[in-house]
Amino acid sequence: MVVKASFQNSLPLSEPLPLRRQRDYRLLWTARTISVTGSEVSKLAIPLTAVTLLTASPSQMGLLTAAASVPALLFGLQSGAIADRLSRHRPLMIACELVSCAAAATVPVAWFLGLLNVTWLITVALVIGSAGVLFKAANFPHIAAVVPPSQRTDAMAGFQACYSVASVGGPSLAGLLVQVLTAPLAVLAEALSFLTSALLLRAIRTPEKNEPAVSRGMWRDVREGLRASITNPVLRTLLGAGVTINFFAMAYTAVYMLYMVNTLNIPKALIGLLIALSGIGGLLGAWATTRLSRRYGENRILLASVIFFPIEILAVGLLNGPLWWKLSLLSLTGMITGGIVVAFATCMGAITLRETTPELRGRVNATMTFAVQGVLALGGICGGALAEIVGLRPVILICAAGIALSTVWIWASPLRPRRPRPAPTPTPDFTPTLHQSLDSAIPSKRYSGLN
Known part of the structure; x- marks a missing residue:
């Protein structure tokens, strides 16, 4: 249950502050915007690294492209069951961002050491993709802790806006970074974005009071979500x-x-x-x-x-x-x-x-x-x-x-929306005569179309 005291900087529940004035929502929104923008950079930088520096074959590029979406198919359902078992979602979200940061940071390091290859890039994509699946599973219920029910549509719109910001600015930023720093170093921007996101999430103060769901085993929990x-x-x-x-x-x-x-x-x-x-x-x-x-x-x-x-x-x-x-x-x-x-x-x-x-x-x-x-x-x-x-x-x-x-x-x-059905006409208290019953069965001129 969400209580009034769980929302930072809020007025009485009927008149909450605008989201832009709520500190914790601003932190959460900024964290997502920075993280998603960094991911947009890597969508260009990692394939360019594979093509220009590692001379990847078409089949290797296919595997590299698929690696980003495979974790959602392998762990997507289980991640939801894990998230529902938690009383606090933010620690898992921070851990996911830190793991993604470490994985992305290995790309420029391996390049400098001469160890970078396509298999390395595929592994990095799998790790970041898996962390992203867990992050999204925890982030969805976490929104309910930070945002009052009356403002959740506004919050959802704000998060969709951050994806639009990333789609507009991310590719341009990626092209600039690749041009100035080379592709492997551009991946470092993604690592820094994950680190910044983790620090912003760490600064959120809203206490989480989620009631963990009783677990009956992983697959039974997954079936409950499907059902x-x-x-x-x-x-x-x-x-x-x-x-x-x-x-x-x-x-x-x-x-x-x-x-x-x-x-x-x-x-x-x-x-x-x-x-x-x-x-x-x-x-x-x-x-x-x-x-x-x-x-x-x-x-x-x-x-x-x-x-x-x-x-x-x-x-x-x-x-x-x-x-x-x-x-x-x-x-x-x-x-x-x-x-x-x-x-x-x-x-x-x-x-x-x-x-x-x-x-x-x-x-x-x-x-x-x-x-x-x-x-x-x-x-x-x-x-x-x-x-x-x-x-x-x-x-x-x-x-x-x-x-x-x-x-x-x-x-x-x-x-x-369905139109409400008209209320039934109350039955008269008296017993109608035969004459009255016959009259009620004859349509009036108003509805029969007669003049």
């Missing part, structure tokens, strides 16, 4: 919509670059700018979601946002014309989609927190992450294979139609 995610109608809806969106989104991503360059003839230098505009749209989406949710609620925002999900992909699939028109439409739809994705993810996180009991939050979040992240690889494989058969443009149009199916998940669920 809760599937049997709860709202959680099942979010899970189904998330899997649908991510599958078709990754199928689209698999052919996106080829289609943009070879079919639409978009200059390669401008593709990065279009991606950055999507990140800017995410920032605007986070700002708008915090305000709209107070007026309309998370359910209505989710219902509205899912309708617009296919817009960008549909526009890309149908796009023709001069370059200025292509760039204008892609910029507009990219910013809109960036905002829509953040709005959807924010409300999805807030509703998941609301619908899940405290003792199951870690496992339910881990189940969601396992499903929506695990389907990414399958979507990418299917998108690439289908493009070989039917071509690039048909695959993109199929992906637009597939993502539109998420609308069915959301709009056919309990998240959609």
Whole structure:
């Protein structure tokens, strides 16, 4: 149970301070922003190290790329069970950041010593990925300790904004660091970001009073999380919509670059700018979601946002014309989609927190992450294979139609507000006569359409 005294710098529960004025939330948000930005740097620096310094083969690059997502499939469900067993989540989060820091720091050290090879990089990616899985499992329930219930949607929007900040600034910072310091030394920036995040988390003062769930064994705990995610109608809806969106989104991503360059003839230098505009749209989406949710609620925002999900992909699939028109439409739809994705993810996180009991939050979040992240690889494989058969443009149009199916998940669920049924007409106290009974069976002119 969350008590009023557990929130730093808060007024009475009905009027909490704005999140930007709450010290511990600022620390938590800053820690995530710095850590995620460092990860964005490594997404460029580590592959460049493998390609330019270690002359990695295509198969080795494939293993290196897969190493980042493998831990989510191997340990994702178990990480949620571990998080739910803890009375305090922050120590685990700090430990994960320190382990990631140490792993990233070995890359420049091994390079200086002449020991660096592709296997080393793959091992580093596996360690950082595993620590990241545990961190995310603990971070989700930890938010409930730092942020009052009435402000959790705002907090979720803030965290989504930090990902948008990282997506905009991370690649540019990575390119600069690689140019100035070389790729292995650029990885050191990721190590420093993890260390900074750990120090900021250490400075949070909000006491955690989580009631650990009673463990019945790892796999039984995991099954409880799976059961809760599937049997709860709202959680099942979010899970189904998330899997649908991510599958078709990754199928689209698999052919996106080829289609943009070879079919639409978009200059390669401008593709990065279009991606950055999507990140800017995410920032605007986070700002708008915090305000709209107070007026309309998370359910209505989710219902509205899912309708617009296919817009960008549909526009890309149908796009023709001069370059200025292509760039204008892609910029507009990219910013809109960036905002829509953040709005959807924010409300999805807030509703998941609301619908899940405290003792199951870690496992339910881990189940969601396992499903929506695990389907990414399958979507990418299917998108690439289908493009070989039917071509690039048909695959993109199929992906637009597939993502539109998420609308069915959301709009056919309990998240959609139902109109209350009219109250039944009270039965009269007296016994009607035959004449009165016959009259009641004859429709009046008002409803029969007679004049």
